Every structure is written in C-alpha cells, then in structure tokens.
Amino acid sequence: MAYDIFKDLAIIIIAAKLFGLLANKCKAPQVVGQIIAGLLIGPSVLGWVQQSEFILEAAEIGVVLLMFSAGLGTNLKELKETGPVAFLLACCGVFVPLVGGTLLYMGFYGASPFGTEGFYRAVFIGVIMTATSVSITVQALKELGKLQGKTGTTILAAAIIDDVIGMVVLTFVIGFKKPDANPGKVALLTLAFFAFAFVVGIIMYKIFQIVDEKYPHSKAISIAGLALCFGLSYIAEHYFGIADITGAYVAGIILCSINDSKFIADKIDINSYMLFGPVFFASIGLKTNISNITAEILLFSLGFVVVALIAKIIGCGLMARCCRFSGSDSLKIGIGMMTRGEVALITAQKGLAAGMLEPVYFTSVILLIIVSSISTPILLKMLYGRDEKKQIA
C-alpha cells in the first residue's frame, strides 16, 4: 500500500536526525551518524526498514539535490582557476587506484598474463576503486563551512572530472569483453554533453537572469531551478550516459551567478535536510547486510579498503603537492577524494553483468563505501580543526 512508505520515512528521518546529533556530540559530522543510523535500522541489525524502490528513488533525488546545491554555491571564478589542476588531480586519482587494485587482486590470487581472463578480473578490481563519490565530502565540507574555499572547489571539480574518467576507463575495460561498448564513443558523448551543457547553460542563464530580475525571490524561480536540475540530470544520464549527479552539478553551476542563487539553494537545502538527504545517507547503510561475510572475503575486503583509500590519498595528495598546495591542504584533498559511493556500486554491477566480477566482491565495495563515508568526514573535521587551532595559536 502507498501508506507503507510513511513508516519507513518516519523511522529514517528520526533515526538519521538522532544519530546525526549524536555524531555531532562526538565531534563527528552528522552525515556519519546518518549512515550509521541506516546500518542500524536496516537489514544488518534491526531490520526495521528494508531497501525499497521508493527509498532508492528518493535517495537518488537526495544525492541529486545535494550536487545541485553544491553547484549553486560554486564560485565560478574559482572553478575556472582550479579547473586545470583539478584535471591533473583526477587523472592521478584514477591511475593510482587502478594500478593499486589490480596489484592487490594479483597479490591475493596470483598474477595472470596480459589479455587473459584473470588479468581483466584483476584490472576490474582496480576499476571499481577509481570513481570518487563526492556527495559525502560535499556534505562534510558544507557542515564545516569549507565548501567554497579553494581546497573545497578543487576537490569538487576533481571528483566530477574523475567520475567522467572513471566512466571512460570502465567502458574501455568492458570494451575488451563486449564488442558493443565503445570507449571512443563514451569519450565523444562526454565531450558532447559538456558542449550541450555549455550552450543550454548560456541560454538558461540569460532566461533565469531576466526572470529573476523581474520577479526576485519568487516561488517560480526556485521551482524552475529545480526543474532545470532534474532535467539536466535526466538528459546527462539518458542521452549522454553520464552520471545524473554530474548533470545536477552542472545545473547548479549554470545558476550559481544569478542574483537569487542563494535563495534557490536555501529552498533546495530545506527539501534536502528535511527528507531527501537523510534518506540518501541512510540508504547507504540500508543497502548493506554485514551479517553474511566470510573470513576470506573479509580479509580481501580489508585489503581492498586499505588500498582504495591509500591509493586516492597518494594519487591526489601527491599531485596536489606537485601543484603547489600546502602539505596540509594536499592531505585534505587526498582524503576528500577517497570517499566512494553509488558509482562504485554501479561499476561493480556493470562488472557483474559483463562476467568480470563475482557477486561476492560486493561486500568489499560496500565496506569501502561505509568505511570511506565514515572516516572521510571525521578526518576532514580533524584536519580543519588543527588548522584553526594553529591560526589561533
């Protein structure tokens, strides 16, 4: 029945808020508490709420709203400045985990020569590690009030680019098994999307600016903004094969320079923190059933998590240091980039469909998502806290 969702939603938003406040008391960001709340109320522990189609879609809206809001808060000038650096960071942040994951698998199960089945299986473990999921970092930086700084903008831009590179790598690797996937086509579609977004963006920006000046602070402007966000999310994924969150982020960037960008962001944030945000973060915990893990998988998973996290810190952190970020900021960027999320799961699902991954490795992916989602906000908060102490001293 339609009313069944009310039970799930009531439990999710209350548990997420309670554990969010509890996390705050323990000096950790709220988002950590929300993920733990999802784990607790989900099938792993209490079993009060099950993953459902509606929760899945509400969570998708949640992550899209989050990225839209991040886009709305972008400083366009800063983004232009960070763009080239972010590209370098993203490349390094894809390459190091790709190699690290491949070596990990070969270290566990023995090396296979290039071109064999075993070789691609190993590479695929690396592929899963490539895509950063920036939403949790965004939320953590937002709570810390550091989303708009140079470091925050760099992380955000690098994570967006890294998603695209990750997608190209995925299609490339699968392309060796499947003849219909064409890496060149993927790269072309990606370029086409950004060209499309650029043209549409300029037109939309002009229209929004005119309407906004005529009717400032209107309901219509925030609804139209939301529609643009949903529209670009759909177009990105449906016509160009790019993640919907990239479309949402681009929609935010298109509107970030109109007068009412903060007005729209406020409305989006209310929709986000009341319902869709908690549902998204709790759903990460809900997806997980930690009760059926074997010792062997646990061991591999531990290695998988450690390699995935360190590879991002090394890849992005070192490159950041090379690009003249301070040591402390480089570490923040490396840690900010180490979060993985739904893209890793999507990649794993594609690997499963292509026969390049056993379902048992999903546990590793989910563990990586949880560990990175919980540790990143805590570490970021510690690092920023240390900086502030230094400034005061």
Add this chain to the structure above:
Amino acid sequence: MAYDIFKDLAIIIIAAKLFGLLANKCKAPQVVGQIIAGLLIGPSVLGWVQQSEFILEAAEIGVVLLMFSAGLGTNLKELKETGPVAFLLACCGVFVPLVGGTLLYMGFYGASPFGTEGFYRAVFIGVIMTATSVSITVQALKELGKLQGKTGTTILAAAIIDDVIGMVVLTFVIGFKKPDANPGKVALLTLAFFAFAFVVGIIMYKIFQIVDEKYPHSKAISIAGLALCFGLSYIAEHYFGIADITGAYVAGIILCSINDSKFIADKIDINSYMLFGPVFFASIGLKTNISNITAEILLFSLGFVVVALIAKIIGCGLMARCCRFSGSDSLKIGIGMMTRGEVALITAQKGLAAGMLEPVYFTSVILLIIVSSISTPILLKMLYGRDEKKQIA
C-alpha cells in the same frame, strides 16, 4: 532506471507551475492549473508522463503534507467551537449524496427492491459520492487566505468527520456482501484511533513544547514534526484502518499550539510547493484517460457529477444555514464540501473488489474528481471575491 523519475518530475513541476500561473492570470486558483497540467501531460492528451509507482507515492506524500500543514494552521479554540456543527454538517453531507446517488442509478437502470443485487449496486453509486476530499478545498482556501476563518475551519473539520462516516458507510454496505467486514468494528476502531491520538497527542505536545523552548527554530524540531506526521499517517491507516490524511491532520493539530508551529509549517510548505504538491495535483490529471469514454457512460457520468455536486451543496449548505451560518457562508461551505478525490477512487476500487461496481463507472468517478476539483476553487474564489466587493462598497 532510477534516473527516469527526473524526467517525469521536471515535466510535472514545470507544467504545474506554468499552468498554475496561467490559472492565476484567469483569476482561478493555481491548483486548477496544476490539475489541468496533469491532464495535458498525462495519457489523455500528450502522454509525456505516465502514472508510476513513484509518482503515486510522492502524490500520497503531497496530500499528507498538505493536510499536516492545514492541521498546523488550525486554531484549536475555533475547532472546538465548530466541532458539533461540523459533525451535523458531515452527517447531512453523507446522507444526501447517498440517497441522491442511489436514486440516480435507479432512475437510469430501473429500481430494484430492497436487498437485491441491483439495490446494492444502486446504493454503492451513492456510497462513492459520500466522501469529501478536502485537500483541494484546503489548497484553494489557503491561496485565498481564508483557511483559518470560521468557515474554513468548519469545512475542514466537517470533511475530516465526513471521511470517517463515509468509511463507516462503505464498510456497512460492503458488509452485506462480505461477511469479514464488520461495521461495528470500523466504528470502534475509529473511536480507538481518536482516543489513541488524544493520549499520544498530549504526550507529544508536551515533549515538543519542552524541546521547542530549549532549541527554538531548530532543524530538529521541523524534522521531528514531519516524522510525527508520517508516523501518525501510517498508524492511522495501518492499525486503525483510517485514511492516512486524517492521521496527518491530527499530527498537525497536536503541534498547532507550540511556539514554532508556524516555523514548521513554513518548512513543510516549501517541501510541498517545490515538489510534492504539484505532483499530487498533477497526478489527479495523470490518473485520467478521457480518450476512451462512450456516449452512454458519458451521459450517466454527467448525471453522476451533477447529482454528486448538488447533493453536497444541498446537504451541507442547508444544514449550515440551519446552524445559523449566513446564506453566503452556507453556500461556501456547501461548495467547499463538494470536492471529491482519492477517497472516492479508493471507495470505487473497494466496490469493484466486492463485485458491487462495474469498472466502467470509474470514468464517472474520475470525471467527478476533475470537475469538482476544478470548479470548487473557482467558485470559492468568486464567492469570497463578491464578499470583499460588498465590504468595499
């Protein structure tokens, strides 16, 4: 795919807003435009958006948020004063349509003696006509700024009570065909719910008041309010068999006297007008496929609509006049009560399941929902506008 909903949502919120503004230009309330937008983009005309599980559930959230917000805006003192009158109105507003619908069916297809199959089929047409759907009236009164007045409160209270009576009548009538439905049990459960809500309400009110005074204007208070709304919606329907919207309205009434009731209502309204509200109103239009109506059904449907509307105006309007409302206010009450919505559809579905209704009559029900949903806000606006002109003159 999960991202498919973004297309639907983008189209719905943009179309609903555009037609809402257009309706405003034509001096009609926005909600009329939103329903027409749903008709246009739905299967009847353009076919851009199909009814989906997600839309259905988001629409349910929409109507629940609407009723919660209406409850939050309640003046408790006024509700206590209007209670007895509202009860009389509701009884009359159920009785007249019940008789009217029965006579209409008998007039069309011939009278059947009491207790026969044909007799119950006739009665069932009356049963469908009984339940007022107050959500559209609420939205219309809200737009007019008349929700809090005596007339508004009376309509709201009467519509809530009328839902309950309608439910009892439905179970009563079906009880003659099905042995497991027990009208006495329904009445008892209804009483039990209000007793439960009263006790929980007092406890919740105290808790919210204490927390609110300690942390005024906090995110936590609005999230907790929303959770209470969802929780009571679920409990009402799941454990007591009462419509979820009644639970949501009661949740609003519980919180209507805390300091931050307006603060919570503002947050709920933003969630409502950005997304869930337009989805709910557009979904009424979406449910409809007006392209496959035959002449015979059309004729019956016309009679059905006319009888259903007039019966409510007579039933509620006359009783209001007897309870010393002015002629103009009585008419407003009668017209405010004539809207039908999802409860009529649910009733029809139950009748179908019990073998008391042919599926072809769904067209009549949907036509009634659309005509009443569109005409009520327009008529109410006209009536209130006439009053204001008189006051100015």
